[in-house]
Amino acid sequence: MPFDFADLRRRPDFEAPNLVAVDATDRLLLDEAATSLAGLAPGELVTVGDHYGALTLGAAHLHGLTGIRVFQDPLVGELALAANAAEAGLSDVSRSLPLSPELFAGARVVLLQLPRSLAALDEIVGLIATHAHPEVVVYAGGRLKHMTIGMNDVLREHFSVVYAGLARQKSRVLTASEPVDPPVESPWPRTQRHDELGVGLAVAAFGGTFAGSKIDIGTRALLEVLPQASPAAEVIVDLGCGSGVLAVSAALARPAARVIASDQSASAVASTAATAELNGVADRVTVVRDDALSSQAPGSCDLVLLNPPFHVDAAVEPGVALKLFEAASRVLRPGGELWTVYNSHLKHRDTLAAVVGETRQVTRNPKFTVTVSVKA
Template identity: 35%
Template sequence: MAHLTGGGSDLRLDRWPPGATGGLQAWDATDEYLLRHVEASAPAPGRTLLLVGDRWGALAVALAARGLRPVAWGDSYLGRLALAANLRANGLASDAVPFTGADEPPPGKHDLALLRLPKDLACLEETLRRLRGALVPGAMLVSGGMIKHTPTRAWRLLEAIVGTTETTPGWKKARLGASRLEARELPPPPPNRIYRPLPRLELAGAPGVFGGGRLDGGTALLLRHLPASEKALAVADLGCGDGVLALALAWHLPQASVLGVDESYRAVTCAEANLARNESVLTGERGRVRFAAADGLADVAPASLDLVVCNPPFHQGHAVADTAAERLFAQAFATLRPGGRLLVVGNRHLGHHAKLDRLFGSHELLDGDARFVVVGATRGG
């Protein structure tokens, strides 16, 4: 666990899951700069403020420790778990900062909000549009990001969607922008992209959700290996994104109950909308396909699944992506029945087959192209 100092507090903060994040710090200079900004404006103790996208709860814990009453709105279920653990680690109640997932509107009405800028500009635009509803007229929104990850277009979006925005000089390679909420006639949001992963299935992407309305090359390869057998009765899509693999499984296996889990609330909302979009072409019992925000399969009963499919995350840097993938595969192993199978697709260079060997004892190479490989493993009896 690492310590964030400044503003008179010395905080113990960790990412989630603790110990599996490659020793990466749970805050950066953007958080420190935002905290300095709040301190300089000397807000009254007990003041409420809205935090948006506070990834591991660093801002929430620091501000709550200073006697303010932040409320958090975010997309990450892992971030929610980190927030509760970090509050506890610093002697605060684990629910001291209420958290609302991005599957719901931002909570309350505020005259001050802090936003960590997402890298994805479509996601920023959608966030800002939704955020307007949680700000009182004239409210201040202070946004921050690391300069190298913040294109000029991000500041332009703030001007266009929120109001006049003044940026600060860079500090420790971070920059802030202070925007005052002004009346705006916004054009309708851009439509979401639509694609067909299988001839009868139609899916829409959503801002901030993997794929952005296009079929990923790895997902396309894995789709060719989904079973069409009656035997797989309880199946799970681990890291479901827009729901593409879960819905394809539901299409191939009309008898199966299908669970799609993702740590992104936006992904779960998008997958649920895609389920509704395809309800008329899916046969079988109503309610057999379900999506949930979760830390992988952590809440699924051991030895209860026949099949797990997984296109694991790979964006967090090599070492972290590797640990994250292995952790998800270990969850799959624990939740599969003896004889149950895990199917994985991943970038060839990530060497997921070696992880399956460690967990399952062996693997099968099922397919591959220049970039991706599909590997399978069966849980022994």
């Protein structure tokens, strides 16, 4: 079956005319690494951050590579890669693994779509430098508008040789080789105590987790009103759990409740599990890597807590929040509550009322609004 980059799709991730499944960075990475890829044996290539499969399937098609190990932080990326691979007849060329020593053991080439976060980059390249083959070469590409000198600095902490290639179509590839010896000791996950919350909450975070071990101000706004949220709730869901602040806070405040923390990010799920362990509630917080609560039964919970994103890549896309509102509505029992915090300039209230049920404002400031929606 012929392979064509133009056939790649993003589903089940959000699809829109201004959103693409393959970009100039994917193509540049494959071109820059072509000589290294041509001589690889099965299992010697790892791809990281391959958004929808362009790097993995492109390498398999162009160079006949198999045994490709893949890490994609978002679950929708894994699902899109699997669907694109099936359509291209390439389902047997790769396997997905967690971000772990096993992912990189013995790897000779790593193709990396640069993450936005320097913390995420540090965690990834630290594992590569420690566990890959000593002659590994890392090709790390990104869009120029998202790249910073700090990325070069992170790579230089772990590799002796780092250089930048020429830009093409507003993308650039950084190439790193010769891992430092001894390798830098991993600081992940990082932890931070937040005694200002009164319960002495400790937060753990791996590199790719939003806000790290800090607590973002939107989450703080929702925390302030959490005691008011459905006090009798027996099953509570933290949708888009991040580092697990809301899930663990709910578990600490309500020992009789069962708490489910759900996120599509592998880093977030690992961070929430670590945060729950730090705070002694791991036995009462079930952590699930899931796409919009797809594994949860309809009408199965009493309370959903949500701090939704509103970006897809660099684009503002209201459909992202809508998908989560619909998921919350599906899993709530009649009379159950969705408590949502969002940027005050966004017009979510009417949407919440239409998708979930009667919605009222709980609190508002110039930056954030908290609402409660009651399932009809």
